[in-house]
Amino acid sequence: MNSTIELLAPRYDIAWYPWAVQYFFMIALSYATLWLAAPALVLGKKAWLPTARLALLACISTTLVAPVALLADLHQPLRFWHFYAYATDSSWMSIGSLILPLYVVSVLALTWLAWRPALQESRNAPGIRGFIARLLAFGSGATPRALVALVGLVALLLSSGIMLYTGAELAIVKARPLWHTAWLPPMLVATGFITAAGLLLVLNRVSGIREHATNTQMLKVLLGACAIAGLIALTWLLDGINANVGSVAAALESVRHSPSWRNTALWGLLSGVLLLGVVLWMLTRRGDQQRSLLHWSWLVGLFAIHMGWMFRWVVLMDVQTVARHSAGFHHYGIPAGSSGLLGIVGTFGLWLAAVLVIDLFIPWRHAQQGGHAPANPVNDSDHAAVKGAVHHG
Amino acid sequence: MDPIRRSLLGQLARLSAGAAFVPLASVAQAGINQQPLRREGDPNKRYGMLIDLRQCIGCQACTVSCHIENDAPLGKFRTTVAQYEVENQENGELATFMLPRLCNHCENPPCVPVCPVEATYQQRDGIVVVDSDRCVGCAYCVNACPYDARFINDKTQTADKCTFCAHRLEAGLLPACVESCVGGARIIGDMRNPESQISRMIADYRDELMVLQPEKNTVPQVFYLGMDERFVTRPNAEPVALEVLDPQGQEMGYEFHH
Amino acid sequence: MAKSSVNSSRRRFLKGAAAAGGAATFVAGYADPLMKLAKGTTGSAGETPNHPIHGNSLAPEYRVDLDSGELTLNPDQRTAFTICYGCTTKCGVRVRIDNTSDKVLRVAGNPYHPLSADEQLPMRTPVVDALRSVSAYADQGQTNRSTACARGNAMMSQLDNPFRVDHCLKRVGGRGERRWQKISFEQLIEEICEGGDLFGEGHVDGLRAIHDHDTLIDPENPEYGPKANQLMVMEATDYGRSSLLKRFAFNAFATRNYGHHGSYCGLAFRMGSGAVMNDFAKNAHVKPDIQHARFIMYIGTAPSQAGNPFKRQGRLIAQARAAGTLEYVVIDPGLNAAASHADDHNRWVPITPGTDSAFAMGVIQWLLNHQGYAKAFLELPGKAAADAAGEATHSNATHLVIDSKDHPRRGHFLRASDLGLADAGSDNDAPMVMTAGELTNSEDVMAAELFVDRDVALADGERVRVKSSMTLLRDAANEYDLATYAEHCGIPEATIVELATRFAKHGRRAAVNCHGGMMSGNGFYAAFGVQMLNLLAGNYNMKGGSAEGGGSFNGTGAGPRYDLANFPGKRGPQGVFLSRSRFPYEKSSEYQRKVAAGESPYPAKAPWRSFAPPTLTEHLPSALDGYPYPIKAVIGCMANPIYGQAGLEALIADKLKDPKRLGLFVAVDGFINETNRYADYIVPDSVMYEVWGFTGAWKGALGKMTTACWPVVEPRQQKSAEGEPVSLDSFFIAVAKRLGLAGFGDDAIPDAEGNLHPLNRAEDYYLRAAANIAFQNDPLPEADDADIAHSGIAPLLPKIERALKPEERGRVAYLYARGGRFEDFNDYFKGDRLTNAWRRTLCIYNETVGTSIDTTSGKPNRGVPYHSLPLLANKQTMREVFTEEDWPLLAFSFKSNLMNSYAIGNERLRMIKPYNPVKMHRQDAERFGIAHGDTIRIESPGGSVIGLALVSESVMPGSLGIEHGYGHRDLGATPHVIDGESQPDMPWMRAGININDLGFKDPTRNVDGTWLEPISGASVRQGLPIKVSRA
Ligand SMILES: Nc1nc2c(c(=O)[nH]1)N[C@H]1C(S)=C(S)[C@@H](COP(=O)(O)OP(=O)(O)OC[C@H]3O[C@@H](n4cnc5c(=O)[nH]c(N)nc54)[C@H](O)[C@@H]3O)O[C@H]1N2
Ligand SMILES: Nc1nc2c(c(=O)[nH]1)N[C@H]1C(S)=C(S)[C@@H](COP(=O)(O)OP(=O)(O)OC[C@H]3O[C@@H](n4cnc5c(=O)[nH]c(N)nc54)[C@H](O)[C@@H]3O)O[C@H]1N2
Ligand code: SF4
Ligand code: SF4
Ligand code: SF4
Ligand code: SF4
Ligand code: SF4
Ligand SMILES: [Mo]
16 A cells, blocks of 8 residues: 555546547558568468468458548548648558548559459350449459559558558557557557458358368468467567666566556466467468368467457557556446447457458458459359358469 | 656756757758748747746646636646655655646747648747638647647647746736746746846856757757756656546536546 | 248348437437537637636736836726735735726735735835735835735635525524525515514514613623623624724724624634733734744644735745744644745644643743743843833743732732832832842842742731742643653654754844634644743744734724714723623622531632633523523624534524524625525625725734725615715614714714714715724825726725815825725834834743632633643543543644635636545555545544545644534525525535534533533534544
8 A cells, every 4th residue: 555645637638539449550551461462462372372362352341441440430421531631741541641541542543453353254144233334344354464563562561551550550649658659550460460360261161162271371371370460579678678768667567566467467478378379389280180170260260369359449549548657457348339349249240240241242261362254263252151061272 | 757767868968068049950951841941030039947946835826827818728737836855866855846838939949840830830030830810730849849839729629838928028028827826936038138048147146947848859948947857848746636536426527528 | 042031131121220320329429529620610629728828818907018017007907906805814905897897807016015025015005016026026016915815816716606695684584494485675674673563473673672771681690781782793803993993892882792703713722822921912923024033833723724914924934944043843643834944944743632732731841941032031020121121021930920829919910009108009009029039029120039938927927838930830731741841742742842942042133923722722822832932942022933913004993084083972891791791790799698508618619710802602502591691683704604614503503593582693704604594684785895884904914013904896786865885884884873862963073073974875974984094103195097997996986085184085095095004014123123022021820810710610711831731610630520431532623725715716726636535544544444535433422424535644643623614504505495496506605514514513502502612612613522534
């Protein structure tokens, strides 16, 4: 018990609401999945094609949802145009506001190019699908590989901009020591890839595609991302362990004074180790054992997603509850309504809707890396699901 | 936080250690996150405040008069006075410590450059203001201020903060909190005018004056006399009890919670 | 295939549905942003403030050119000077008002006013200069401020408080059911005056029936006086209108029973002080001259936490800290705002509640044994010597007191007449003193022996023991050794010695000050002892010592323009107070009967207090129990004893509900508080800024001053048929006129020439009082146009013209333009002495006390301070009845620096401090298994409350501190139903606890009463026995 007692101090609310978490979560998925689609789309790596299909689906859907969440965190959403009328080079948020639309457009373009051949194919499909295909195919002209690669490169470039600005936006905030570290941006990216890989593992399962290659590839990505994240965390810690100001000091102080922060830290550590362990274990299995294990890799995926989201929640929400010039921690209970739970669920709802609509009306499953017609027709996913056929790739 | 570190910061916090009047300090942060050009306000003035803690009686007249003068929403504050019970490090005796706080109108304000639309800016007289017509309510500045000096005003849905009562200074009047400071602790004035009360007091007490969170290099322009080094940074204290109980002992929560 | 296509279409349908569902949840979740987007089309998702940079900040009241100092008024606003009702400090404030809406915009201090300004402006300063003086021009406004405290700022919301009573109310259903109907002022007056079956509960006597001066209440006990005494009038305190209230109560209706809050405010202290200052009529008291004192002990009073005057003391102590001129200690069970960590020359010394007599006597013992007293001053035996020494007064330290046990003159001073040297009561029948072994008349010598203890022969040859006052004091001080005193009060012996040493060291610039902390079970003798320290220091009337203060300009006496004290047909009240005060029990019929019947007259049925003032603490409970006599009607004005007196509600609530015990209860108030909740009628009164009146400084202002209050905004409440706002003033005027009482209506106020003037409206009275004040001593000048323009008194001028003579108007305007009349700052001192001096003989020994009899034990009271533990009515110590085993802790209360007893309705104060956790010492917490932040139950012999434990070391072990101002049940905390419509329910106004709910009935009394301090009858709120447990 402390001999100094705080008798009177104001209560402070948090400034950024869970919308911020949703944005950081969606946008991270967006850029990370883009990179996972890249090997096939840009470098034309056949082996990555099935993964790329899922990745692109994830990328385009999250890319569409992210800005919606972002807008909601403005108290004056309809003034979004001020961002462009009064762009400010000193503000990472302003810079972000310039990159974001370009990035969204590039992803749209890339996706269109990637899907175009498939669209052209299903132009004479019955009903709406055919109609939409006809609409979006824009004639029967070929889609040059180079163009796909080029647009892909541009998108990748812009996505790096997103990685940079989302990270920097937080890292430059001196007022929140826990954010104010150069290690936060890379950590956001690393956890972004963990989340993305996780998502693809899940999609691979729920889409019924159940691509073996995708599973192994994503597990490898997970392995890599986890390792890097772990490394970043470690360096961050060692880097600051002896400093008595800065983010590590602040973190240690929080952990020392707050049980909930202790739990959070413990949880982070354990889940990290657990994930790493499981993934390692799965990858080091051989043959059929691995094959049957990989059926469950979607569970690993779910766990990875939860890590990615929770990390962002802790960073964005919990850090805001650390008092800045008074003792202890401010109370924050997630409200049930729009600014809280409902908002969170809502964004996921929107994303789900986006994915399903695409799945309903767009032949993403047939997408090729630009140009060539399919060598051998890919089974319709519905059948695949029914048959539960295992693919070779 | 360990005592050594505190007194280090205490040293840092002292004006004599150059914690103030180093406009160049902002240049240190070159490139990105550098403050846009100052606009408006009288370039020949530099407003600051000196708070003589020995004269603060914790009456909260400042808090209330500011709230009325500037129509802050209930439960949100442009200025506050925290109250602590502290042990004297020499003799172990307990006493009451009052800590009035408001915007420091920092020489190197981290809240300004982050604004994506330059809605918040620093006037040439040093006063940091918000243009509520331009503000998009992104709350980035609220997070960027290390002193909790800003909030989103629920009425206007834009950022709000202490303006040093610029509207009164312009009229040759004193800010509400200064005017009604019962203990006579708050002194505001133009620090470029050597004759002003604040300039004279800064000259007299230079070595004793301290600022808050010097390590953040914000170069605050609110100076404290009679400050305990342990309070220049986040105090290491038993946090305030925020519960509000009804007669049956049931927690009611804060009436003005938003 | 078919199967699969069915399958697939089902799957497609499900997907579609899921997508729709997802979209739906999104729309729901996005509700807020969507709304903001919609609202945004207007240009902003919120309200657009008046100015993009300054938001909705108020428009400045005027502008001052910082170079020329030229001042330009804002035509849309006015600034007027009047009073703040935020607490009994009653500061003069400047109120900013919006001319179009008549709304108060903000409040600050009146720069002419000593209670608000650092150094108030000379009275003759033009108002425009006064306004400039609080501006930024040449930093004037901050080198010499005039402020209003947080409450003073927030209180403006009282005007539009949703719980304000703005209409005459008559109760519906039983008393205290919180149901009302609105009635007209005229109906209210008629029913109150004429009575009848007003509530369908049977006949109720109206005031007309009660106003009977020909019939005795009780022929058995003629001293009780006429039936007219069965009307009891009570008020909080003089908020400026008491003189009108008393004119009605004492001199028009002429009831004996008027009471105010004194007995549950600080009476034990006031009488202890009165004992030293030899003034039980007014119980005069002093305040240290903080600016020039070198060492002050604050014992049970906390400048800047509370204290009166709150602002002035807080500011002076703060300035003294910065200037480094003063060293002070705060002797208090709890740490509070008075002890500042930002400066080293002050210190908190914890003490156990209710034990101050031990501390005081300990210090006295040390001072006496170490010559730590103002020897030369105390040796002055009489006025002659004092004059010669250039002292304004002297003490009775050397006077000899007859100390032979059963001698008829025991306790009296040995006077010249006792030795046959003068006729008893004659001018030269002065007390005798001893000089050079000779008995001499105290007026005949310049110095006398301080310590005398010997036999002397009286005129009749009888030898009696005489002791000097000093000897009696020393005897009392030596009754216990220092170690015992230390043990009782919990202050280490070493600390007592250290403090005594410092006190002595600073000589006549050392002072003590006490107040609310003396409201304990031995409060009178504690305060007597504490104030004795001032006398031993000889600091009365000294610069840097104890100041009596300047008093006030009395406008309601027989003044230079009008005689407001006398009027044709004026009466004086007769008979015994309900509280049996100021009347020796030995003169009562009850006493005579007992003696005649050969039984012991003691104990009396209930305490009689021969030199205590009438005490509201006894009035109500006694009246409801019909001892000494029952009453028929109560009119309460702005008083809330049920919230303010420990244990009162539990004691009387049920009796108060019973119309047979009390026929009529009328409350005149701006709000429905815990007390007038039980009223039959509520008269809506003006709220601060709307009131008339004249107030003085409570104390602590060195100069003479009077605050002039006038309605700077139009009263918001109901108006009478004549168009006058219903208020305390119009109510008593209307009642008096209806009953045809003298002193009201036409021909009620004689002027200097003897012509009579009407009293039909408030201003008829107050403006004439203003004329008296303006014309006193050297009359005030006449206000010029600039004064009028800058002081916002334009609305007042028509009234002045209506009521006053042409030659009076200008000077009265001058008075109101400055918010009162104030003695100039530089007239406070003559050399090292205070201009306004106390001239009565100061008492080491108080003869009145020493010759009085305690009516419960029949024993004589002690005439010098002495130490005793807190006592119950029958003189058992509280701990004998409520043992430490059962009630291990002692609860004490301290005022909130923010929230007063009726401020809870102010959102801006609730916003800062919504709740009052209780202070508890770590040791006790551990003892009872309680942790910081635990919810605890606090039980006393009288009640039980639930609070939040704030565990620290900032409170005396064994005691529990409760901040006063919370734990309301009314004033908005519980909705009332008016004309079938319920007030809003505001649960947060019920938050917190009130220590008075832990007060209790004194089990040793025969007539019900709460625990009262024996000598004064003051409510005991400090040191209540309690126990705590985790709730
Ligand atoms: N802020 C504020 N100021 C006020 C008022 C208000 O309502 N609020 N009211 C005004 C009024 S009406 C009055 S009478 C004055 C009263 O002003 P004060 O007398 O200063 O205030 P209290 O709170 O009554 O008691 C003073 C102190 O006595 C301490 N105390 C309690 N028990 C004991 C004890 O046994 N011994 C000792 N030594 N100390 C003890 C309490 O902790 C408290 O700090 O304040 C005036 N000023
Ligand atoms: N435990 C504990 N008890 C205490 C104290 C303490 O410190 N601790 N303090 C004691 C002291 S020092 C005192 S003086 C008493 C005070 O107690 P009282 O003087 O009896 O009553 P107050 O609570 O001051 O309130 C007077 C009433 O006036 C009414 N009123 C308020 N403002 C206005 C107005 O503007 N116009 C009109 N017409 N009416 C108004 C409200 O109904 C309010 O309830 O309490 C005492 N009781
Ligand atoms: S105190 Fe905060 S708001 Fe004020 S200038 Fe400094 S950083 Fe900005
Ligand atoms: S809240 Fe307004 S002022 Fe603050 S950063 Fe955002 S736009 Fe700028
Ligand atoms: S200067 Fe004005 S805005 Fe700033 S704290 Fe004081 S009163 Fe409030
Ligand atoms: S008004 Fe002055 S004395 Fe009162 S709390 Fe504020 S700063 Fe302190
Ligand atoms: S001390 Fe404050 S509340 Fe009391 S009268 Fe003065 S200004 Fe009003
Ligand atoms: Mo009082």
